[in-house]
Amino acid sequence: xxxxxxxxxxxxxxxxxxxxxxxxxxxxxxxxxxxxxxxxxxxxxxxxxxxxxxxxxxxxxxxxxxxxxxxxxxxxxxxxxxxxxxxxxxxxxxxxxxxxxxxxxxxxxxxxxxxxxxxxxxxxxxxxxxxxxxxxxxxxxxxxxxxxxxxxxxxxxxxxxxxxxxxxxxxxxxxxxxxxxxxxxxxxxxxxxxxxxxxxxxxxxxxxxxxxxxxxxxxxxxxxxxxxxxxxxxxxxxxxxxxxxxxxxxxx
Amino acid sequence: xxxxxxxxxxxxxxxxxxxxxxxxxxxxxxxxxxxxxxxxxxxxxxxxxxxxxxxxxxxxxxxxxxxxxxxxxxxxxxxxxxxxxxxxxxxxxxxxxxxxxxxxxxxxxxxxxxxxxxxxxxxxxxxxxxxxxxxxxxxxxxxxxxxxxxxxxxxxxxxxxxxxxxxxxxxxxxxxxxxxxxxxxxxxxxxxxxxxxxxxxxxxxxxxxxxxxxxxxxxxxxxxxxxxxxxxxxxxxxxxxxxxxxxxxxxx
Numbered sequence: 240x241x242x243x244x245x246x247x248x249x250x251x252x253x254x255x256x257x258x259x260x261x262x263x264x265x266x267x268x269x270x271x272x273x274x275x276x277x278x279x280x281x282x283x284x285x286x287x288x289x290x291x292x293x294x295x296x297x298x299x300x301x302x303x304x305x306x307x308x309x310x311x312x313x314x315x316x317x318x319x320x321x322x323x324x325x326x327x328x329x330x331x332x333x334x335x336x337x338x339x340x341x342x343x344x345x346x347x348x349x350x351x352x353x354x355x356x357x358x359x360x361x362x363x364x365x366x367x368x369x370x371x372x373x374x375x376x377x378x379x380x381x382x383x384x385x386x387x388x389x390x391x392x393x394x395x396x397x398x399x400x401x402x403x404x405x406x407x408x409x410x411x412x413x414x415x416x417x418x419x420x421x422x423x424x425x426x427x428x429x430x431x432x433x434x435x436x437x438x439x440x441x442x443x444x445x446x447x448x449x450x451x452x453x454x455x456x457x458x459x460x461x462x463x464x465x466x467x468x469x470x471x472x473x474x475x476x477x478x479x480x481x482x483x484x485x486x487x488x489x490x491x
Numbered sequence: 492x493x494x495x496x497x498x499x500x501x502x503x504x505x506x507x508x509x510x511x512x513x514x515x516x517x518x519x520x521x522x523x524x525x526x527x528x529x530x531x532x533x534x535x536x537x538x539x540x541x542x543x544x545x546x547x548x549x550x551x552x553x554x555x556x557x558x559x560x561x562x563x564x565x566x567x568x569x570x571x572x573x574x575x576x577x578x579x580x581x582x583x584x585x586x587x588x589x590x591x592x593x594x595x596x597x598x599x600x601x602x603x604x605x606x607x608x609x610x611x612x613x614x615x616x617x618x619x620x621x622x623x624x625x626x627x628x629x630x631x632x633x634x635x636x637x638x639x640x641x642x643x644x645x646x647x648x649x650x651x652x653x654x655x656x657x658x659x660x661x662x663x664x665x666x667x668x669x670x671x672x673x674x675x676x677x678x679x680x681x682x683x684x685x686x687x688x689x690x691x692x693x694x695x696x697x698x699x700x701x702x703x704x705x706x707x708x709x710x711x712x713x714x715x716x717x718x719x720x721x722x723x724x725x726x727x728x729x730x731x732x733x734x735x736x737x738x739x740x741x742x743x
Binding site: 240241242243244332334335337339346347356397400401402403404405406407408409418419420436437438439440442443444446447449450451465466480481482483487488489490491 | 701
């Protein structure tokens with residue numbers, strides 16, 4: 240049994256909030272079930288980004304000539320485009336109003352994850368956390384220190400897909416979780432090798448958690464139970480392990 | 492609360508099995524919880540393909556010159572490559588031992604979904620169902636007729652992703668489910684428009700369900716509860732609605 244339930248009673252997250260302390264306080268409220276070692280605390284990245292101050296005010300952004308040209312082609316705010324460029328190591332596509340970027344972390348996603356929805360104030364945009372695996376490790380350590388339990392921590396964003404409509408939540412940071420479950424070389428129920436079974440557990444957990452939250456930004460944290468076999472005592476390789484290296488990329 | 496639990500006690504599925512009848516019989520066993528209207532019955536496509544006879548024997552396949560050439564380049568069985576070509580409307584990439592194909596349904600995936608693991612016998616390969624949305628509708632109608640409840644039915648496969656390691660389960664067929672949840676134009680908690688929130692519910696349900704099953708092929712069916720707000724009385728547009736049309740594709 241896999242179960243995903245949104246954490247109730249979290250306040251709106253602001254800059255310099257101690258997110259781990261807020262999660263810990265909410266988790267002790269009677270309307271929530273207690274956190275356990277085998278749980279996964281799944282956090283929509285915007286809560287992390289806001290707490291870490293990964294927010295930019297557009298009126299402080301000076302768009303470059305390249306940003307101005309792209310903004311004209313894409314019918315976007317040149318300051319917003321400049322922030323996307325600042326967050327990108329490269330831009331794979333810029334057409335039809337969308338920029339598909341490679342972030343400095345190596346994630347391939349629309350607009351380098353820069354988003355105005357659920358931003359703390361008009362005229363601001365939210366960035367991805369600078370080091371989402373580090374953020375996950377920090378929150379995990381704080382929860383362990385405060386509560387004496389050591390759930391895995393997963394930080395997520397909603398990514399589009401090249402060939403499918405809609406977005407799915409994926410892992411951009413994690414700690415205490417094996418992000419990939421490798422069955423390659425293992426055998427099926429009649430002993431034949433499973434040819435290509437290498438499961439993106441962290442991304443599937445992110446998607447499962449998203450089903451349990453409201454999308455208005457009031458439920459950034461979801462607790463998933465039942466995934467104990469993927470939880471590890473050390474922090475593990477992080478969501479970085481999910482990135483396909485550019486040299487293996489067939490579609491860049 | 493979203494919950495996913497594997498259906499216990501299903502036999503190995505064979506050609507001409509009545510899959511809906513087997514699911515219905517298993518669902519009535521005491522070790523399983525009853526099926527309800529708001530549930531989603533998530534079925535790994537191999538069970539559907541086997542029941543529908545979507546299986547080919549490699550010793551009956553005559554590889555074409557193109558299949559022989561590709562097989563040599565990719566170090567694969569030319570008969571397996573021929574089956575992949577038969578299942579594809581086009582091949583996007585063929586390199587490093589992998590073929591990324593567009594299936595006749597329009598899915599973009601490795602080897603057109605053709606797979607030897609969990610196949611019914613040595614020397615056979617399993618194809619995707621011919622019409623997975625139709626299969627889902629048929630199973631839903633049969634469950635409704637037999638049990639008097641009308642859960643949604645989702646048929647899944649594990650797809651790789653262009654820029655991320657590992658596979659996630661996605662929807663290849665569905666009935667009774669809104670596959671996409673469209674928040675575009677709706678507002679966040681402080682009234683700002685959610686810029687690009689268009690959620691692939693069917694794919695997230697597929698991924699959530701996969702976390703609840705063992706990978707050895709013995710648990711092809713998982714029941715997900717708690718997604719009532721995405722369940723619809725009519726069968727809906729099916730997983731076909733998740734396909735990005737070729738004209739909108741930036742990476743083909």
